[in-house]
Amino acid sequence: MSRFPTTTHTPLLWEYAPSRESTDIVEIEDRYGLFIDGEFREPKSGKWFDTVNPATEEKLATVAEAGPKDVDDAVKAARAAFEGPWGRMSPSERAKHVFRIARMIQERSRELAVLEVLDGGKPIKEARDVDLPLVAAHFFYYAGWADKLEYAFPGAKPKPLGVAGQVIPWNFPLLMLAWKVAPALAAGNTVVLKPAETTPLSALLFAQIAAEAGLPPGVVNVVTGAGETGQLVVTHPGVDKVxxxxxxxxxxxxxxxxxxxxxKLTLELGGKAANIIFEDAPLDQAVEGVINGIFFNQGHVCCAGSRLLVEESIHDRFVDKVKRRLQTLRVGDPLDKNTDVGAINSRQQLEKIEELVESGVAEGAEMYQPDCPLPAKGFWFRPTLFTGVSQSHRIAQEEIFGPVLSILTFRTPEEAVEKANNTPYGLSAGVWTSKGSRILWMADxxxxxVVWxxxxxKFDPTSPFGGYKESGFGREGGRHGLLPYLDWSE
Amino acid sequence: MSRLEVRKTYKLYIDGKFPRSESGRSYPALGADGEVLARVARASRKDLRDAVRAARNAQEGWAGATAYNRGQVIYRIAETLEDRAGTFVEQLMELGYTRAKSEKEVADSVDLVVWYAGWADKFPQVLGNLNPVAGPFFNISVPEPTGVVGVVAPEEPALYGLVGTVVPVMVPGNVSVVLAAEGAPMPAITFAEVLATSDVPAGVVNVLTGSKDELVPWLADHMDVDAVDATGAPQHLVERIEEGAVHNVKRTLLPGEWSLRSPYRIAAFTETKTVWHPKGR
Known part of the structure; x- marks a missing residue:
């Protein structure tokens, strides 16, 4: 007989006392210009746009929209810095600059985390415990490479490429900045960065930090705007690397x-990862992995485990466990430290999720959502799962980029592999089993x-990340993350 | 009494066999003085599709062979190439190379194959690594083959350029559809004969002779081709390859990116896979 009382299978729904992170730590200005050549400037385009808090729909700030002349100025500033102070600097001094940025990010970590939550809608728990530690670690890791590049790949004598034009998404605004800017600087390049339209603020605070850190003007330039601004960066003839x-x-x-x-080009694109659960998996751990895999960051994750492949023999039992766990997820105010699932990043993204979920229902899959209350204002979507999904359903083929899990079944390892690979994407995959040889067989x-x-x-600055097939090419992180930012030609 | 020479028919190399073009077309292979050396097959779009299908079918088996085995098969190519050295020297001289230059190129080509053979079980150690992640995880990154690679072989050096593009693609377990030098098709088909007699499984390398202007766009647009080595493509076709690469995000190796003797030419057609696993009791 167990020494412990058996727990009830009904979810434990109790009220948490509110535990709201203070926003006093961050001061948001009314207006942000473009960060070009070490200073904030009014846009020559004369255009501005608003960035809103997706959890409240309240305006946070007005931000400059860079036009052709602005992007041109930024590229010229980056070129001048590349040919000037940054290019002439010894690699060890460059390393120290990047180390210093890493340290300043650590010092202002909470401030950046809160800003990330306000502008993007992700839960403070994640911004504080995942995004920001990884951002600082990424700069710290690549800083050390700056004066060791000739040791990275045997026989090659790398040279920096010049000006890197970088366009990043809204799901991990500051982390994606770190993934792009840290290796670019360590490799001796200068940067023109275009943050996502809906999440420009942390990049602008980063620009302030870079200026305070004494990074020479023009080494990092931040041009805010929408897709058109990104196009200007990508197509600018003065950009050497995209x-x-x-x-x-x-x-x-x-x-x-x-x-x-x-x-030179690197692309880190979409995904439709399979998370594969074998009968012999540690099921309770697997449930946690499945929940984290799809509901982390509201499912706004390119490597999200959005297709759950469950061995047929345990389907009902496993899905019951996942549903129970789903009921305990706390959806709501991203600033509350107990929140698991925050706000959808934008109205546009919410509409895309809704459209795909409707297609799932229309195509005959069975939808399940917990009965959790949602705030009245802001952009929200309940954690959702679909059972009875077939491979041809849109929700099994298209990237939803939201908190929506599609569940399919398999009978043999061969079938699991076949279904997992049956997508034009190839970014990531998960496999859960207690059999070691099967893990390696599946991973091959x-x-x-990335195979988890x-x-x-799980992410780490030392660990290369990037896709097969239509998920893109090039790797970010690790030694491999240096390859796209250097000229290795013999 | 004089004896009538038995001439060779120069055909394509697809799936380990030597078929004529299904289109029934051929074109003249010209010598240095403009004389017709032979009529060689002019591959069609259907031939290219057949070659891609053969390559795809061969990919899993070739990638699944051990690195030691792939290394031995590639070394065997060097042995057979050395054995046919006389033929290659003659064919290069017909293209206008001096005897000394031809002999050197053939010797260099054999040595290049040996060099690549030795990489098969070493490049994963040079290009992969264990990653020291900040947590209790085993974390390893390994290079894996990209898959089906289209190779546009350089016009010259006719043999060294062919060997230096085709062989590195094979090393990590890729399969290829090779568009031979349009102006030097005969050494390419002789090289295909070398491959066919060197334990290279059928379909691992497929060689098409014909018009690059005609074949390259079909190769570039093919949705089951994962990457294209554009080393031997003229500038207008390089851009065409890059445009075709958009449809299924093909990897491209552009002319001049890596020398013909470089481990990074192997790396160009690999994908880095990172595997995580927790550590615990």
Missing amino acids: AFTGSTAVGKLIRSQVAGTGK RMKAG ANTYN
């Missing part, structure tokens, strides 16, 4: 625009750049 993280559709457009220009066969075995959504 790095993009975002949708596969936009990635393909950029690929075609870069064709014939000789610009999955066409995915008995874990999911």
Whole structure:
């Protein structure tokens, strides 16, 4: 007989006392200009746009929209810095600059985390415990490479490329900045960065930090705006290297625009990862991995485990466990430290999620959502799962980029591999089993750049990340993350 | 009494066999003085599709062979190439190379194959690593083959350029559809004969002779081709390859990116896979 009382299978729904992170730590200005050549400037375009808090729909600030002249100024400033102070600086001094930025990010970590929550809608728990520690770690890791580049790949004598034009998404605004800016600077390049339209603020605070850190003017330039501004950065003839993280559709457009220009390109695009649960998996851990895999950051994650493949023999039992766990997720105010699922990043994204979920219902899959209250204002979507999904359903094929899990079944490891790889994407995959040989057998066969075995959504600056197939090419993180930012030609 | 020479028919190399073009077309292979050396097959779009299908079918088996085995098969190519050295020297001289230059190119080509053979079980150690992540995880990154690679072989050096583009693609377990040098198709088909007699499984390398202007766009647009080595493409076709690469996010290696003797040419057609696993009791 167990020494412990058996727990009830009904979810434990109790009221948490509100535990709201204070926003006093961050001061948001009314208006932000463009960060060009070490200073904030009014846009020559004369255009501005608002950024809103997706959890309240309240305006946070007005931000400059960079036009052709502004982007040109930014590229010229970056070129001058590359040919001037940054290019002439010894690699060890460059390293110290990047180390200093890492330290200043750590010092202002909470401030940046709160700003990330306000502008993007993600839960403070995640911004504080995942995004910001990884941001600082990323700068710290790449800082050390700056004066060791000739040791990175044997026999090669790398040289910096010049000006890197970088366009980043809204799901991890500051982390994606770190993934782009840290290796670019460590490799000796200068940067023109275009943050996402809906989440420009943390990049602008980063620009302030870079200026305070004494980074020479022009080494990092931040041009805010929407897709048109991104296009201007990508197509500017003064840009030597283009790095993009975002949708596969936009990635393909950029690929075609870069064709014939000789610009170096890396693309980190969409995904539709399979998270595969075998009968012999540690099921309770697997449930946590499945929940984290799809509901982390509201599912706004390119490597989200959005297709759950469950071995047929445990389907009902496992789905019951996942549903129970779903009921305990706390959806709401992202600033509350107990919140698990925050706000959807924008109205546009919410509409896309709603459209795809409607297609799932219309195509015959069975939808389940917990009965959780949602705030009256802001953009919200309940954690959702679909059972009875077939491979041809849109919710099994298209990237939803929201808190929506599609559940399919399999009978053999071969079928699991077949279904996992049955997508044009190839960013990530998960596999849960207690059999070691099967993990390695599966890992060998999955066409995915990252395979998480008995874990999911783990990231580290030393660990390369990036896709197979239409999920893009090039790696970010680790030694491999240096490759796209250097000229290695013999 | 004089004896009538038995001439060779120069055909395509698809799936380990030597078929004529299904289109029934051929074109003249010209020598240095403009004389017709032979009529070689002019591959069609259907031939290219057949070659891609053969390559795709061969990919899993070739990638699944051990690195030691792939290394031995590639070394065997060097052995057979050395054995046919006389033929290659003659064919290069017909293209106008001096005997000394031809002999050197053939010797260099054999040595290049040996060099690449030795990489098969070493490049994963040079290009992969264990990652020291900040947590209790085993975390490893390894290079894996990209898949089906279209190779546009350089016009010259006719043999060294062919060997230096085709062989590195094979090393990590890729399969290829090779568009031979349009102006030097005969050494390419002789090289295909070398491959066919070197334990290279059928379909791992497929060689098409014909018009690059005609074939490259079909290769670039093919949705089951994962990457294109544009080393031997003229500028207008390089841009065409890059445009075709958009549809399924093909990887491209542009002319001049890596020398013909470089481990990074192997790396160009690999995908880095990172595997995480927790550590615990």
